[in-house]
Amino acid sequence: MTVTSVHDPSHREALWELEDAFERGDLVSVFGTCTVSYEGRAASDLGAGDRLLVLKPDGAALVHTDEGRQPVNWQPPGSQHRAAVRDGRLRVVSTRSNPDETLTVRFSDVHQLSAMAVTGGRDLTLHGSEEDLRTRILERPGLVEPGFEPRETERPSNAGPMDVFGVDADGTPVVVELKRRRVGPDAVGQLARYVRALEEELGIEEAADDNGGTGDGDRDPDDAPGVRGILVAPSVTDRAAERLADRGFDHVALDPTPAE
Amino acid sequence: MTVTSVHDPSHREALWELEDAFERGDLVSVFGTCTVSYEGRAASDLGAGDRLLVLKPDGAALVHTDEGRQPVNWQPPGSQHRAAVRDGRLRVVSTRSNPDETLTVRFSDVHQLSAMAVTGGRDLTLHGSEEDLRTRILERPGLVEPGFEPRETERPSNAGPMDVFGVDADGTPVVVELKRRRVGPDAVGQLARYVRALEEELGIEEAADDNGGTGDGDRDPDDAPGVRGILVAPSVTDRAAERLADRGFDHVALDPTPAE
DNA sequence: GTATTGATCTCGTGC
DNA sequence: GCACGAGGTCAATAC
Secondary structure (H helix, E strand, O other): OOEEEEEOOOHHHHHHHHHHHHHHOOEEEEEEEEEEEEEOOOEEEEEEEEEEEEEOOOOOEEEEOOOOOOOOEEEOOOOEEEEEEEOOEEEEEEEEOOOOEEEEEEEEEEEEEEEEOOOOOOOEEEEOOHHHHHHHHHHOHHHOOOOOEEEEEEEOOOOOOEEEEEEOOOOOEEEEEEOOOOEOHHHHHHHHHHHHHHHHHHOOOOOOOOOOOOOOOOOOOOOOOOOEEEEEEOOEOHHHHHHHHHHOOEEEEOOOOOOO | OOEEEEEOOOHHHHHHHHHHHHHHOOEEEEEEEEEEEEEOOOEEEEEEEEEEEEEOOOOOEEEEOOOOOOOOEEEOOOOEEEEEEEOOEEEEEEEEOOOOEEEEEEEEEEEEEEEEOOOOOOOEEEEOOHHHHHHHHHHOHHHOOOOOEEEEEEEOOOOOOEEEEEEOOOOOEEEEEEOOOOEOHHHHHHHHHHHHHHHHHHHHHHHHOOOOOOHHHOOOOOOOOOOEEEEEEOOEOHHHHHHHHHHOOEEEEOOOOOOO
16 A cells, blocks of 8 residues: 555654655655744744644645644645755745745654555545535426526626626516625625626616715616516625615525425 | 554444543544535535544544645534544544534545644734734824824724724814735725714714704815725726725725835 | 635634 | 635636
């Protein structure tokens, strides 16, 4: 089996194993007592402690403590790993450019080092994403509202691509913004940008909304809108609901996956 | 140091080690060939392949392939790990509630299993965050613009807390939104929400309070906005710049850390 | 390369 | 518990 593993190695022994593992393109895990420092997009220091260092052949480096889903320190894929023994410590440095950043892990003790050749088997089939929600709607447009007709997905606009563009039963243009989970006010802002961009593009002028300054698309919900906005999400927060009402947008409660 | 480590263990042997490690509250790493399935906020399946499984005493579980900073599958902290041998495979299941979700890892082969007791040493000192940017501005308000006077940070509003609230040289209220890096249109929307909320708030106060506020609260609707918005960030995208101009907001180029 | 947005985002903080 | 926003976010995609 292609796993090498050393228990309580000397620094020099650990160094050999690391260099071999880098050479082979192995996935490496190192248990040990170390300090960590990072400099790049920000800068950080982490005092001595026991941690797990994971080094990947694609250049990713992860320093994990006993808590949290997130590594306490890391280096993104595309970095270069190097190892050396300096000042009686095993030093692992991972660097990359653009942006320039460096992660340095200094081990006073290495307790356990393992390396394994790993290939393939990384394609995940995932269900329940925003894309699934879109598929669901395209297959059954009536879920949005009776008479809704999708015309285009990822339709380009000055404000970027809108999730779904279509028309309602009256033929009024509709912008649909999809979210796979409960949303806050930011999603309403996003929808508003698309609606506004489409209104400008279609040459639909809103009544009395061109004083520059703070005019930001407020409308009277009683007005017949030039372009409608519909937010499709399982639910919305109170503040988002307020903002939806302000803009005259609708919310449709829908999950990315059908109820089971 | 208490590191246990087994190479090419039988499933039963691996099971013992796992259960002991769970008992002791160890940080665990497992190299092996496995399939992974997840069901909860979404659902996913991953075919057989060699991976690294990390199990943390706080309940976090991470499945890593040879690529990427992100685990291909995971379970958040607060989950419960369990292990068993079923159908000739070593099965590790991690579950949590609220939301209900389950990660199942089935090993056909375990190549290497290590466990280490880990405590403390997880407080990181980080520099270059948004908070550093705020500190910088509070110490030298002139960086925003000459005459700017910060009055409050995290000032509450109907739209949430604004990063910095203050007044400019003319006494006009100013909302400052801070970003540690280059920003897109979303940040302008965020700033706009705060400015709008503050305008409404001040409008209500003026209407409800006959004395008006301080003398410097006067403004000319045609000329100056009631509330100014300033986005402080290293830089902004074109679309964000457009949007800033639309709203009449200003951009101040500033890094979280002084140039070196 | 930059820009934009989704994510099983995670994580902290405040209510 | 929910809501809101930051993050060295990461990662995919379009340009």
